[in-house]
Amino acid sequence: MKKIKPSTLPGFLELLPNEQIQFDYIKEIIKKNYEKYGFLPLDTPVLEKSEVLLAKGGGETEKQVYKIEKGSTDMCMRFDLTVPLARYVVEHYSKLQFPFRRYQIGKVYRGEKAQRGRFREFYQADIDIIGNNSLSILNDAEIPSIIYSIFTELNIGEFQIMLNNRRLLNGYFNGLGIEDPKYVLRSIDKLKKIGKAGVNEELKRQNINDEKLQKINELIEITGTNDEILKSLDKLESDSEEFKTGLKELKDVIKYIRLFGVDDKNIQIDLSITRGLDYYTGTVYETFLTEHPEIGSICSGGRYDNLASNYTDMQLPGVGISIGLSRLYYQLKAANLLKDYKKSLSEVIILPMEGLIDYAIILSEKLRKQSINTLCYTEIKHKMGKKFKYADELNIPYAIVIGEDEIEQELYSLKDMQTGTQQKMSLEEIVKTIKSI
Amino acid sequence: MKKIKPSTLPGFLELLPNEQIQFDYIKEIIKKNYEKYGFLPLDTPVLEKSEVLLAKGGGETEKQVYKIEKGSTDMCMRFDLTVPLARYVVEHYSKLQFPFRRYQIGKVYRGEKAQRGRFREFYQADIDIIGNNSLSILNDAEIPSIIYSIFTELNIGEFQIMLNNRRLLNGYFNGLGIEDPKYVLRSIDKLKKIGKAGVNEELKRQNINDEKLQKINELIEITGTNDEILKSLDKLESDSEEFKTGLKELKDVIKYIRLFGVDDKNIQIDLSITRGLDYYTGTVYETFLTEHPEIGSICSGGRYDNLASNYTDMQLPGVGISIGLSRLYYQLKAANLLKDYKKSLSEVIILPMEGLIDYAIILSEKLRKQSINTLCYTEIKHKMGKKFKYADELNIPYAIVIGEDEIEQELYSLKDMQTGTQQKMSLEEIVKTIKSI
Numbered sequence: 124m125k126k127i128k129p130s131t132l133p134g135f136l137e138l139l140p141n142e143q144i145q146f147d148y149i150k151e152i153i154k155k156n157y158e159k160y161g162f163l164p165l166d167t168p169v170l171e172k173s174e175v176l177l178a179k180g181g182g183e184t185e186k187q188v189y190k191i192e193k194g195s196t197d198m199c200m201r202f203d204l205t206v207p208l209a210r211y212v213v214e215h216y217s218k219l220q221f222p223f224r225r226y227q228i229g230k231v232y233r234g235e236k237a238q239r240g241r242f243r244e245f246y247q248a249d250i251d252i253i254g255n256n257s258l259s260i261l262n263d264a265e266i267p268s269i270i271y272s273i274f275t276e277l278n279i280g281e282f283q284i285m286l287n288n289r290r291l292l293n294g295y296f297n298g299l300g301i302e303d304p305k306y307v308l309r310s311i312d313k314l315k316k317i318g319k320a321g322v323n324e325e326l327k328r329q330n331i332n333d334e335k336l337q338k339i340n341e342l343i344e345i346t347g348t349n350d351e352i353l354k355s356l357d358k359l360e361s362d363s364e365e366f367k368t369g370l371k372e373l374k375d376v377i378k379y380i381r382l383f384g385v386d387d388k389n390i391q392i393d394l395s396i397t398r399g400l401d402y403y404t405g406t407v408y409e410t411f412l413t414e415h416p417e418i419g420s421i422c423s424g425g426r427y428d429n430l431a432s433n434y435t436d437m438q439l440p441g442v443g444i445s446i447g448l449s450r451l452y453y454q455l456k457a458a459n460l461l462k463d464y465k466k467s468l469s470e471v472i473i474l475p476m477e478g479l480i481d482y483a484i485i486l487s488e489k490l491r492k493q494s495i496n497t498l499c500y501t502e503i504k505h506k507m508g509k510k511f512k513y514a515d516e517l518n519i520p521y522a523i524v525i526g527e528d529e530i531e532q533e534l535y536s537l538k539d540m541q542t543g544t545q546q547k548m549s550l551e552e553i554v555k556t557i558k559s560i
Numbered sequence: 561m562k563k564i565k566p567s568t569l570p571g572f573l574e575l576l577p578n579e580q581i582q583f584d585y586i587k588e589i590i591k592k593n594y595e596k597y598g599f600l601p602l603d604t605p606v607l608e609k610s611e612v613l614l615a616k617g618g619g620e621t622e623k624q625v626y627k628i629e630k631g632s633t634d635m636c637m638r639f640d641l642t643v644p645l646a647r648y649v650v651e652h653y654s655k656l657q658f659p660f661r662r663y664q665i666g667k668v669y670r671g672e673k674a675q676r677g678r679f680r681e682f683y684q685a686d687i688d689i690i691g692n693n694s695l696s697i698l699n700d701a702e703i704p705s706i707i708y709s710i711f712t713e714l715n716i717g718e719f720q721i722m723l724n725n726r727r728l729l730n731g732y733f734n735g736l737g738i739e740d741p742k743y744v745l746r747s748i749d750k751l752k753k754i755g756k757a758g759v760n761e762e763l764k765r766q767n768i769n770d771e772k773l774q775k776i777n778e779l780i781e782i783t784g785t786n787d788e789i790l791k792s793l794d795k796l797e798s799d800s801e802e803f804k805t806g807l808k809e810l811k812d813v814i815k816y817i818r819l820f821g822v823d824d825k826n827i828q829i830d831l832s833i834t835r836g837l838d839y840y841t842g843t844v845y846e847t848f849l850t851e852h853p854e855i856g857s858i859c860s861g862g863r864y865d866n867l868a869s870n871y872t873d874m875q876l877p878g879v880g881i882s883i884g885l886s887r888l889y890y891q892l893k894a895a896n897l898l899k900d901y902k903k904s905l906s907e908v909i910i911l912p913m914e915g916l917i918d919y920a921i922i923l924s925e926k927l928r929k930q931s932i933n934t935l936c937y938t939e940i941k942h943k944m945g946k947k948f949k950y951a952d953e954l955n956i957p958y959a960i961v962i963g964e965d966e967i968e969q970e971l972y973s974l975k976d977m978q979t980g981t982q983q984k985m986s987l988e989e990i991v992k993t994i995k996s997i
Contacts (some may be wrong), residue, residue, distance in 0.1 A: 126871055127615040127870055128871070129612055129647040129650045129651040130647075130651060131605060131608070131609075132633065135607065137603075137648070139652060139655055140600035142658075144601060146603070147603075157927050159931075161933060161936070163577035163954075164584050166575065168572040168573075168668060170626075170681065171569065172569055174564055189628050189630060193626060194671075196569065198569060208568075211566075211574070213566045214567060214568070218576055221937065222939060222956055232607075244606065257908050258939070259938045261921075346852065353568075357958055363867070376777075379921065380631075382921045434566040435934065436563070457645070468600070472598070474786070480698065485819060488820055488821045491597070491709075494596075497596070498593050498661070501659065501689075501699055502691070504696075531727060538676065547638055
């Protein structure tokens, strides 16, 4: 029979089991923290009606989307979790409680050009809080607190959540007489990349006059601690109400973030953070690993005035954040930050001598009853060396060897696979030893 | 602006948050048990190359599959988790340890006719153990033990894992001179539906003579306890070696299942279980809820000689089982078996009086540090009645009200949302009360 060469599609991440264990560990920490803050789980279909998913229309998204026609149905694979959320909230509106706090961790699909660290199928891990007509600024402070909690627990080095407020920026530029400041924001967003001179050059090319340029520079030159920045912003002259509202929001967010217990060193106002999307209207976030700036933002989001304007006239303001989980995993692994993560879910493996499998099975069930993940080696005819190699390759921390002696004495040899030391122990002692790590 | 009516595709299951919590709970129990028995997690892409996924070719599957063409790439959404496993094992063969024990819980896609309880996107939760050249019969006993562990923990009433052996059946029928007994198996599989008379009628139509028919009936009439059935099979006259091997396997499986601690009442040999697929070669399983036979088998699988013959000449025997999770959830809910499952992940909600939000935030963080899932109601301007209604609708078991009194005394009012009783407690007592449930 002709054999087909098995291979995955280019741009599709697929992991080996020990990598998958580390990936799932990250995913689990994110999930657990989302739940700790009272978010509800959601799991919308991967396929949606094209007219619903592409209601906004146009742009890069439509080109990248995976379309499926089957019979008379025109479908798409979701390209993010936000559009499905908008659809969900409007479709199930009457059955939801607002503020509606949901998390969703799922795969999304974009037929992008395949390149290193970019995937066509990738996980996003999103939280959003959706209000009905209004939504307190407190939520803008809670979101980064959850991110803080996650990245602290992930233990992948120093990180900073950078935050800013689009209302403040827009108001300030409006106050200077710039009616549609989108292109100013776009230039400012490049500050770290092209420097102040570069930003000024770009703005000059947009016919921003010297007086305005000076005022813009007064804003983007503001740096320092959060309190210093807020003080400098206070001194900034602007008669824009929008600016004042934005500044008030920023102050509130900083105040409440501290109440949520976030360490000041992990949070930093950065007035050059603007976020590319038109979508955001107030607070915006980006998150960076201090020692790995090359990785870029590992988690971004912000506040928006209206989640679902394509589906409804209702005002549904929200605030949310998204962790690009697949990309994050890939980058953390490349930066060698996962080396201390466990690679085995099994806590112990039982390796019986030939003929003693019955005892092995009985012992394995006793260990499982004590909530210990136990792998029982079932290929009784394999040689002991092969069995140990198996345990080793699977990174299982402990092995129990069962021989005649062990059965007579009701003591088992527990081998620490890392140190190689072996000790005879009772079942009780084994459980205690394994649980202690 | 014209609004698009938001709706999901027909045949796609989408849950409300309280339903999703119950769904995820079932999924989590399955996952936890798979890990308890030393299975490795896998997460293959939803999209695969068409030539790989459809290597077997033909049949209903190909008609139902969701195909995508993008550029010059011909892709399909996976329709099960077994074909991707076969592809994975051959593609990554040199990096895997055998026996390779993996679980995968993921969505699969079939464009079937939409009908009650059938979905076009649905979760499967699979385990398989793949051997390199050979695989011990012990694995055929471990698989149902895991299923036993899962359904015991799910606590959805009495269940029975029915098992049989295809080698035994094929051998017996071969011994009667029936060379290709597939159609006999197909008839026998209908025994419960059409009765013995129905089966006999079907077989007569296939030109099975009376002598053979009598021998077939001798087999399918065998009932009783597992030990009784094994004894009757011993007495059955057959000179087929295949039959003898199958019977030996069945005896071993029963012996080891008992060693794995499975209660005898939960396991039953049933000689009419044959499983539709050509794929299986030895042990086969189906699982039924005793009080809900109308639900049909909730978990099926078996032993196969060769996982990946479309991709390789290597001999990769395996044994596995699959839980149709979406269908299971749907049926359990319809049968009202989930009514006692928790509907809230949040263990407590904090409802501050206006102006006291700061204390609420601080308290919520203290509770989270004690690993208590805590929702802090942030819409400070809402009325207290609205806040309580929110807590109630979300099925959160406890609410803490924060008023001036509470802050002065450092005691908080903990309200049991089910009984309505309210009690002033210290933080310590609150943690203890919440953790005690």
